[in-house]
Amino acid sequence: xAEKPGGxxxxxxxxxxxxKDRFLSSSPTAIxxxxxVQAALQGIDSLTDIEEIRHRVIENSxxxxxxxxxxxxxxxxxxxxxxxxxxxxxxxCNSHAALSVIKEAHRQGKDLHVIATESRPWRQGLITVNxxxxxxxxxxxxxxxxxxxxxxxxxxxxxxxxxxTSSGVLINKIGTSQLALIxxxxxxxxxxxxxxxxxxxxxxxxxxVKIEERDRKEIIGDAExxxxxxxRNPVFDATPPEYIDSIITEIGMIPPxxxxxxxxxxxxxxxxxxxxx
Numbered sequence: 001x002a003e004k005p006g007g008x009x010x011x012x013x014x015x016x017x018x019x020k021d022r023f024l025s026s027s028p029t030a031i032x033x034x035x036x037v038q039a040a041l042q043g044i045d046s047l048t049d050i051e052e053i054r055h056r057v058i059e060n061s062x063x064x065x066x067x068x069x070x071x072x073x074x075x076x077x078x079x080x081x082x083x084x085x086x087x088x089x090x091x092x093c094n095s096h097a098a099l100s101v102i103k104e105a106h107r108q109g110k111d112l113h114v115i116a117t118e119s120r121p122w123r124q125g126l127i128t129v130n131x132x133x134x135x136x137x138x139x140x141x142x143x144x145x146x147x148x149x150x151x152x153x154x155x156x157x158x159x160x161x162x163x164x165t166s167s168g169v170l171i172n173k174i175g176t177s178q179l180a181l182i183x184x185x186x187x188x189x190x191x192x193x194x195x196x197x198x199x200x201x202x203x204x205x206x207x208x209v210k211i212e213e214r215d216r217k218e219i220i221g222d223a224e225x226x227x228x229x230x231x232r233n234p235v236f237d238a239t240p241p242e243y244i245d246s247i248i249t250e251i252g253m254i255p256p257x258x259x260x261x262x263x264x265x266x267x268x269x270x271x272x273x274x275x276x277x
Contacts, residue, residue: 012050016041016057028210029171029236031163031200039064039197064197071195071250076100079158079193079248083110087155090115090147090183093173094124095160097193099131101248102158106137114139115150119173121218121233144175151186161194161247165203166263168241168256171211174234180243189245192256196249196266199259211236 020037027033040061047053079101083089089112091098105112114132116139119125125141132139142150157179163171170176170192183190200209216231225231241256254262 009048009050009053012053013044016044016053027212029162029212030198031202031209032195032198034200034202035197036061036064068195068197071197072096072100074250075193075195075248076104078250078253079191080105080108080110082156082189082191082248083112084155085111087112088115088153089113090117090151090154090157090179090188091128092117092125092157092159092176092179093119094127094131095158095193097195097248098158098160099128101193102132102137103135106135112137115154116141117147117175117179118143119175120144124173147175147179148182151182151188154183154186154188157183157188157190159190159192161192161198162236163209164192164194164199164247164256164259165209166200166260167203168244168247168259169209170239170241170244170256171209171236172239174237177237177239177243180239184243190243192244192247194247194249196251196262199263199266201263204260204263209236209238211238 020041023037024034040057042060044053044056047056075097079098083101083105087110089102091102091114102112102114114137116125116128116132118141119128120143129139129141159170159172159176159179161170161172165171170180172192180190200207203209212235214233214235216225216233219231219233241259244256246253247256247259249262251262251266
C-alpha cells in the first residue's frame with residue numbers, strides 16, 4: 001500500500017484486500033496483526049465514497065495505535081502492584097507489556113532484580129537487559145537452559161504474549177512453556193502480560209494457531225553441520241492455562257479461562273463475525 005490507491009470503490013477495496021492478505025501472511029502466529037488489520041478495515045464495506053473509505057481506514061488505524069499505547073501503560077500500573085520490595089523477577093524474550101510492569105515497579109521505588117533469559121536463537125534477551133539497564137533496573141542474563149537451576153530463588157515470572165486463545169492457551173516465544181512448567185514445580189506465580197487485542201477471535205471457530213518454523217541457519221549459523229542433520233526451529237510454543245496464574249490486561253487481571261469472555265465482550269460480536277478468514 002505504498003502507492004495511493006486510485007480508481008473507483010471496487011478498485012480501492014480490492015487493493016485493501018490484497019494488502020490485508022500480504023500483511024497477514026507475514027506473521028501467521030501473532031493474532032495482534034490479524035486484530036490490527038481487522039480494526040483498520042472495520043466498517044468500510046458500508047461506505048460508498050472513496051475518500052470516506054480512506055479516512056475510515058486512517059481513523060481506525062490511529063485509534064488502534066492509541067489504544068495499544070494506552071494498554072501498555074495500564075498493564076504496567078496494574079502488574080506493578082504484584083511486585084514487592086526485594087522481589088527477584090524472571091522474564092523471557094522481549095515483551096513491551098511485561099517490561100512495562102517491571103519498569104513501573106522500579107519507578108515506584110521498589111527494590112527488585114530481574115533475571116532475563118537469553119532467548120535463543122535471536123537472543124532477544126539482550127534487548128531486554130539493555131532496556132532494563134537503561135532504566136537503572138539491576139538485571140542478570142542467563143542461558144535458557146539455566147532456568148530450572150535458578151527458579152528456586154525467583155519470586156515472580158512475567159512474560160508477554162503473541163496470542164491467547166479462547167480456551168486460555170498462551171502462544172509465546174519458544175521456551176515460554178518450560179518456564180511455566182518449572183515455575184509451577186517451584187510454586188512461583190507465572191503471570192502473562194497481554195493487551196486484549198492479542199486474544200484470538202478466530203480460535204472461537206476451531207482454528208488452530210499456526211506455529212511458525214524458521215530457517216535452520218538461525219540455529220546453526222555458519223557452523224558446519226551435515227545437510228542430513230534435521231534442524232527444527234519452532235518460533236513459538238503453547239502454554240496450557242493451568243500453568244498460568246493470571247493474565248494482566250488493560251481491563252484488569254483475569255484468569256486464563258476467562259479468555260472467551262474477553263474475546264466476546266471486548267472485541268464484540270460484529271467484529272468477530274465480520275471476517276473469520
